[in-house]
Amino acid sequence: APTAGPDTTELRKTLRTALSQGAPGAFARIDDNGKVHHLAEGVADRSTKRALGTGDRIRVGSVTKTFTAVVLLQLVDEGKIKLDTSVNTYLPGLLPDKKITVRHVLSHRSGLYDYANTLFSPSVAGFEKVRNKVFTYRQLMDLSLAEPLTNKPGASYAYSNANFVVAGMLIEKITKKPVATAYQDRVIKPLKLADTFYVHPKNTIPGTHSRGYMTADSTGKKIDSTQQTTSWAQSAGGLVSGAKDLNKFMSALVQGKLTSAAGLKEMLKWTPVNSTQAYGLGLRRRDLSCGVSVYGHTGTVQGYYTWAFTSKNGKRSVTSFANTSNNSTVYATVNRTLESTFCG
Numbered sequence: 001a002p003t004a005g006p007d008t009t010e011l012r013k014t015l016r017t018a019l020s021q022g023a024p025g026a027f028a029r030i031d032d033n034g035k036v037h038h039l040a041e042g043v044a045d046r047s048t049k050r051a052l053g054t055g056d057r058i059r060v061g062s063v064t065k066t067f068t069a070v071v072l073l074q075l076v077d078e079g080k081i082k083l084d085t086s087v088n089t090y091l092p093g094l095l096p097d098k099k100i101t102v103r104h105v106l107s108h109r110s111g112l113y114d115y116a117n118t119l120f121s122p123s124v125a126g127f128e129k130v131r132n133k134v135f136t137y138r139q140l141m142d143l144s145l146a147e148p149l150t151n152k153p154g155a156s157y158a159y160s161n162a163n164f165v166v167a168g169m170l171i172e173k174i175t176k177k178p179v180a181t182a183y184q185d186r187v188i189k190p191l192k193l194a195d196t197f198y199v200h201p202k203n204t205i206p207g208t209h210s211r212g213y214m215t216a217d218s219t220g221k222k223i224d225s226t227q228q229t230t231s232w233a234q235s236a237g238g239l240v241s242g243a244k245d246l247n248k249f250m251s252a253l254v255q256g257k258l259t260s261a262a263g264l265k266e267m268l269k270w271t272p273v274n275s276t277q278a279y280g281l282g283l284r285r286r287d288l289s290c291g292v293s294v295y296g297h298t299g300t301v302q303g304y305y306t307w308a309f310t311s312k313n314g315k316r317s318v319t320s321f322a323n324t325s326n327n328s329t330v331y332a333t334v335n336r337t338l339e340s341t342f343c344g
């Protein structure tokens with residue numbers, strides 16, 4: 001059962017361990033029933049040595065997928081799209097199988113190949129090739145559709161960025177506006193998220209932000225990967241945000257402030273991923289050791305690891321971050337911040 005409060009002593013130890021394993025900086029911000037805990041270790045910038053703070057803006061990667069899913073569920077609420085209708089009804093001829101529905105796409109059950117697997121092997125050379133590139137959605141879909149479907153539509157969970165590129169295409173087709181406008185008008189402005197921006201196709205982060213340092217595959221050398229368009233991700237991972245905003249967003253989501261109750265119910269219909277994880281619509285569920293389940297999303301952009309999760313009632317939220325990537329040891333360590341936050 002959940003405990004009195006977050007174990008901030010253990011949390012700080014975990015962040016320090018991440019530094020010893022190669023992260024230049026790591027932080028966690030917990031919003032717990034109105035009380036805020038700020039924990040930050042290390043630097044935001046390896047050359048200036050500026051200390052990392054929980055107020056630093058960051059590239060949040062696939063946490064963007066939850067914002068994209070919220071916009072689509074709002075369009076479902078407005079009767080403009082149906083979850084169990086074929087994607088090809090709205091985007092004629094886009095997908096090779098008309099049996100792929102909007103729900104399949106939002107729950108990673110479409111079978112669409114994840115083009116990131118092609119782009120980023122090898123990791124650094126792949127990143128350098130695309131870091132300043134601007135892709136169209138069509139180009140990203142061509143990369144995905146160059147490979148066969150990985151499973152029959154709806155048959156099983158297989159994570160793919162391509163799904164949320166399709167989601168972005170659906171939003172732009174239905175609203176007749178760029179996704180940036182949808183994020184701004186439907187989420188960022190209503191929640192007053194001061195640190196959240198969809199800057200694509202710009203390759204810089206506005207305001208005070210952490211630099212990101214991806215790790216090279218073999219040498220473990222750190223490469224400053226801060227400057228990038230993240231055009232390979234866009235509606236699948238292009239948002240810049242901050243801990244205060246992500247905690248507010250995830251809490252507002254589960255408290256029904258962003259969609260109808262019916263829409264939230266759809267987001268919470270789970271496809272099992274493994275024994276402790278499940279995926280809803282643009283949303284992850286993590287089942288923790290103390291029997292608590294938390295909802296949110298993780299993000300991996302070159303140089304930026306993010307976790308953004310909240311309790312079922314949205315009263316306790318945490319955003320954890322490390323300014324490195326391609327380092328599975330750091331990833332596993334910072335992943336433990338969820339246990340310290342929610343199991344204490």
Ligand SMILES: CC1(C)S[C@@H]2[C@H](NC(=O)CCCC[C@H](NC(=O)C[NH3+])C(=O)[O-])C(=O)N2[C@H]1C(=O)[O-]
Pocket residue numbers: 060061062063116120121122123124159161214215237297298299300301302303325326327
């Ligand atoms: C499912 C994930 C983990 S991967 C997916 C998306 N990020 C990407 O697809 C980028 C992957 C390349 C990142 C790069 N890795 C390599 O190049 C490896 N060869 C690195 O670590 O810097 C995101 O964000 N999601 C995470 C998520 O949803 O948590």
